[in-house]
Amino acid sequence: MADVIRLLPDSIANKIAAGEVVQRPASVVKELLENALDARSSAITLVVKDAGKTLIQVSDNGCGMTETDARMSFERHATSKIRTAEDLFSLRTMGFRGEALASIAAVAQVELKTRRPQDELGTFIKIEGSQVKEHGPVSTSTGTTLAVKNLFYNIPARRNFLKSNPVELRHIFDEFHRVALARPDVGFKLYQNDLETYHLPPSTLHQRIVSLFGDAYRGDMATCKEENDYMKLEGILGRPENAKKSRGEQFLFANGRFIRHPYLHHAIVQAYQHLIQEDTHPFYVLFIDIDPTRIDVNVHPTKTEVKFDDERGMYVMVQASVKKSLNDHQLIPAIDFQQDVNFTTKMQGLMPEEHRVFSRMGQSEAGSPEKNPYPAYSGKSIPSQWQTLYPTPIQSSRSTDDATLGAPTILDESRSTFQLHNRYIVAQIRSGVIIIDQHLAHHRILYEKFLALLRQQFSASQQFLFPLTIDLPPADFSLIMDMEPELKKLGFTIHHFGKHTIVINGIPSDLTLHAGSEKELFEGLIEQFKNNQQELKIDKKENLARALSKRAALKHGVRLSNQEMNSIIDQLFACQSPQYAPGGFPIVRTITLDQLSSYFDKKNN
Numbered sequence: 001m002a003d004v005i006r007l008l009p010d011s012i013a014n015k016i017a018a019g020e021v022v023q024r025p026a027s028v029v030k031e032l033l034e035n036a037l038d039a040r041s042s043a044i045t046l047v048v049k050d051a052g053k054t055l056i057q058v059s060d061n062g063c064g065m066t067e068t069d070a071r072m073s074f075e076r077h078a079t080s081k082i083r084t085a086e087d088l089f090s091l092r093t094m095g096f097r098g099e100a101l102a103s104i105a106a107v108a109q110v111e112l113k114t115r116r117p118q119d120e121l122g123t124f125i126k127i128e129g130s131q132v133k134e135h136g137p138v139s140t141s142t143g144t145t146l147a148v149k150n151l152f153y154n155i156p157a158r159r160n161f162l163k164s165n166p167v168e169l170r171h172i173f174d175e176f177h178r179v180a181l182a183r184p185d186v187g188f189k190l191y192q193n194d195l196e197t198y199h200l201p202p203s204t205l206h207q208r209i210v211s212l213f214g215d216a217y218r219g220d221m222a223t224c225k226e227e228n229d230y231m232k233l234e235g236i237l238g239r240p241e242n243a244k245k246s247r248g249e250q251f252l253f254a255n256g257r258f259i260r261h262p263y264l265h266h267a268i269v270q271a272y273q274h275l276i277q278e279d280t281h282p283f284y285v286l287f288i289d290i291d292p293t294r295i296d297v298n299v300h301p302t303k304t305e306v307k308f309d310d311e312r313g314m315y316v317m318v319q320a321s322v323k324k325s326l327n328d329h330q331l332i333p334a335i336d337f338q339q340d341v342n343f344t345t346k347m348q349g350l351m352p353e354e355h356r357v358f359s360r361m362g363q364s365e366a367g368s369p370e371k372n373p374y375p376a377y378s379g380k381s382i383p384s385q386w387q388t389l390y391p392t393p394i395q396s397s398r399s400t401d402d403a404t405l406g407a408p409t410i411l412d413e414s415r416s417t418f419q420l421h422n423r424y425i426v427a428q429i430r431s432g433v434i435i436i437d438q439h440l441a442h443h444r445i446l447y448e449k450f451l452a453l454l455r456q457q458f459s460a461s462q463q464f465l466f467p468l469t470i471d472l473p474p475a476d477f478s479l480i481m482d483m484e485p486e487l488k489k490l491g492f493t494i495h496h497f498g499k500h501t502i503v504i505n506g507i508p509s510d511l512t513l514h515a516g517s518e519k520e521l522f523e524g525l526i527e528q529f530k531n532n533q534q535e536l537k538i539d540k541k542e543n544l545a546r547a548l549s550k551r552a553a554l555k556h557g558v559r560l561s562n563q564e565m566n567s568i569i570d571q572l573f574a575c576q577s578p579q580y581a582p583g584g585f586p587i588v589r590t591i592t593l594d595q596l597s598s599y600f601d602k603k604n605n
């Protein structure tokens with residue numbers, strides 16, 4: 001039989017990649033501004049016309065490119081920023097995938113002019129839909145100018161899906177704000193349809209905030225500065241009385257990169273507790289500086305989602321630092337501050353014991369249990385699945401029962417999801433619908449989480465149980481003893497008691513448990529682990545992560561609220577391999593609009 005597998009031509013591969021990297025004009029703005037910063041520019045000018053639909057142009061005075069590099073920069077996976085796989089773990093630049101220019105050039109008409117300071121002549125390249133149209137020397141100033149014209153000119157469907165100019169412009173401003181805040185030391189200008197909208201000279205962070213958001217921000221703000229062995233946190237916090245009803249002025253950066261991190265956002269907002277009204281959002285611009293090996297930015301092509309190796313620890317540190325600086329500015333009643341005693345020394349160790357102390361403190365302070373990021377195990381009650389799936393209760397104003405019984409609230413109106421037969425999550429995407437198997441999706445999510453836990457040095461946090469005694473057959477008992485270090489990393493606390501009896505005091509906080517099912521879960525875990533051992537040639541950690549995630553994953557038949565579904569979708573697509581469950585089953589199926597319409601056409605014909 002003839003071979004059927006073929007490598008896609010680059011132009012098609014680029015178009016596919018573009019689907020991920022270039023969603024809208026603002027994505028181009030982000031990539032080009034980041035490239036300009038990576039080129040060590042000190043002055044950057046952005047020009048947009050027609051909300052970026054006709055033109056997005058970024059000029060910088062950075063290092064420029066040689067002729068060969070200029071040509072290479074449009075190749076897929078061509079980057080000057082990493083050379084080896086190890087480099088991925090010590091990123092200091094914004095870019096590294098070498099995907100942006102290739103993707104942009106696949107879906108627009110692009111003109112590049114670039115010159116290095118030491119060269120006399122620069123290089124000009126014109127590319128349309130990945131095809132080089134012109135290429136030659138040009139006289140131009142030092143640095144790089146990249147003009148992106150008629151975005152999606154060759155994909156009418158995408159072009160038609162762009163939103164109105166005000167909406168697209170809003171997204172562009174958002175990206176611009178983030179970059180401009182991240183680098184107050186760099187000068188920026190923004191022209192919009194020939195109108196100078198921003199002129200930002202190099203300045204301090206506070207001055208930059210005022211130039212971006214207006215004189216209302218000129219007043220007193222709290223500065224935040226904390227440093228310990230693990231990380232450095234620095235930035236500016238808005239006064240509680242200036243918290244706004246609308247979101248959008250919360251800026252968190254990790255190693256210079258704007259990140260979305262609902263969990264850490266929650267930590268910050270919690271630090272403002274009792275100082276701001278319900279449903280208002282404090283202004284903040286915070287920079288986390290952390291050893292790049294502790295942070296994984298490679299989870300999503302647009303790189304706003306990141307993972308830290310000890311997210312629980314980060315939560316505690318960030319919250320304590322914000323509280324402390326609000327307190328130093330005497331914005332907070334001092335009585336709220338037992339937690340800050342020995343702040344630095346507490347953070348350095350981060351041993352499980354200390355974790356515990358912190359969690360408990362957090363608990364007594366946070367007041368209502370549903371707001372607590374470390375939900376206490378409450379004996380007979382059924383913990384909300386939402387909390388278990390995603391321990392940050394983003395919907396903090398809703399009660400736990402609400403979340404379980406699910407009077408569905410749509411968080412993001414543009415995303416409509418619903419559940420089919422308590423088994424599948426159906427969500428609309430641009431090209432049609434996706435159908436996600438809830439059990440397999442959760443299996444994948446937990447598997448990656450557990451595997452990550454097993455690979456890090458720290459032990460995971462736990463939910464505490466009333467001691468649970470289990471009698472085991474001797475073989476199982478020795479199996480468990482053998483796995484004890486790994487189980488500990490996952491968040492189990494186990495002691496032996498008597499000959500073949502173990503006592504469990506704590507379990508991983510990510511587990512969905514119903515009262516009384518811990519024993520079942522544990523026995524199921526052993527069973528699964530043994531099966532895997534016989535059938536699969538995988539190492540102990542992998543096996544454990546698989547077995548536990550399989551047992552703990554959400555079952556079919558469980559009703560989910562919209563938030564739970566959205567949380568699963570978000571977490572699934574933040575996974576490294578969202579398409580397949582650890583056993584190899586597909587998790588997601590897509591039905592395209594074309595397929596759908598063909599069903600109906602047939603009937604008509």
Ligand code: ADP
Pocket residue numbers: 031035036038039060062063064065069073074078079080081094095096097098099100101102144
């Ligand atoms: P990445 O930024 O991930 O490396 P890009 O596709 O954005 O990938 O850019 C590819 C390469 O082109 C970069 O690694 C860099 O060497 C070069 N480049 C892009 N923009 C500029 C610029 N403004 N100045 C200098 N070099 C640039």
Ligand code: MG
Pocket residue numbers: 031034035094095096098100101
């Ligand atoms: Mg880049």
